[in-house]
Ligand code: FAD
């Protein structure tokens with residue numbers, strides 16, 4: 084991965100100093116920026132300067148070995164899952180994979196039970212021995228039909244009723260978002276299904292994998308191209324008027340780019356408390372959720388379950404949601420969607436700049452969706468330039 088200094092970036096592409104600047108300046112070296120950088124460089128031989136204000140590539144998916152030598156995710160657990168074979172194929176150019184199916188327990192009333200709620204959860208919680216049909220009837224009896232499902236409260240109550248909603252969703256959501264589920268779009272809690280069979284996987288996607296040597300290694304391989312210069316620890320403001328480029332791709336917060344001219348788009352942040360323990364294992368699965376509002380964190384992650392690493396010690400992370408700090412989550416609610424629309428209109432009228440990624444398009448996207456978004460943007464750029472694309476590069480539909 085060719086890393087450059089600010090001085091060298093100002094001078095121009097390291098492979099071709101005679102060129103009049105870079106073809107592309109890409110801000111943000113997460114999935115959005117890195118995938119597009121790789122495609123433009125490898126697919127179209129464009130020169131790219133990829134910058135990030137952080138000291139590393141990978142964005143929020145960044146992982147590293149901590150002081151004990153345990154592979155941890157700096158910004159919380161990242162599990163790759165998708166139904167799109169073409170996205171797995173694309174990323175497989177840069178990594179081998181470890182099959183991994185994510186399982187999560189929720190600690191309620193002093194017991195750890197599967198979440199998403201499933202047959203086992205219901206049987207443990209209510210001391211029953213129901214089969215699937217009985218569990219369906221049990222939930223149908225508790226569900227409180229909501230005529231028009233708008234909010235994250237509506238969607239859960241409509242499915243499983245108020246008691247289970249309060250046990251598993253209300254407190255967790257209030258902690259995570261600093262808002263009541265009734266103030267959040269239905270899309271937020273809809274991410275977590277309810278099941279009446281004993282399937283205890285968090286995701287049911289066709290592909291559920293972890294990069295064998297970690298995300299950072301995958302990003303390093305993706306960016307290892309002679310026409311990509313990587314400049315870390317550098318904010319866009321430091322290069323904005325100093326580096327020459329023809330097109331800008333901006334994967335930072337869209338409201339920040341426009342100087343918050345319509346006001347700030349709300350983002351939710353997290354504080355991560357990392358700990359290494361002198362014991363082999365801490366908990367039975369990778370993630371345990373704590374829906375109880377009396378507990379200040381939302382979940383604890385134990386990384387060795389995700390990575391398959393063997394080590395006599397173990398590292399864990401507690402997540403404490405907060406209002407201030409790095410912008411991790413766009414907050415899905417109608418007024419924020421309205422505000423984003425105003426920024427989007429401004430973005431559409433700004434020539435020479437493409438906004439991309441979770442922050443650039445204010446979308447609560449998973450990694451695979453961001454990869455898909457970056458590949459779609461590449462497809463448009465390449466087709467406009469008259470390039471012939473490989474089959475997997477063409478977005479279905
Ligand atoms: P980011 O990864 O946020 O990258 C944007 C980059 O831009 C950052 O590195 C930032 O430093 C940089 N930047 C911003 N502004 C500037 C600027 N002005 N100048 C320079 N650099 C700038 N997805 C999944 O699929 N599975 C999961 O299990 C999962 N778990 C998650 C857990 C947590 C706690 C969080 C927060 C997210 C999780 N995600 C998960 C979502 C995943 O992190 C995102 O989909 C993905 O990382 C988004 O990539 P991105 O490139 O859009 O943004």
Ligand code: UDP
Nearest residue numbers: 189198251252255256259271272274275372
């Ligand atoms: N959620 C909840 N209880 C849980 C798990 C999730 O209330 O035990 C809600 C919460 O609002 C959360 C949302 O469902 O923000 C989506 O959960 P997911 O695990 O997808 O969150 P992420 O991994 O994106 O933080």
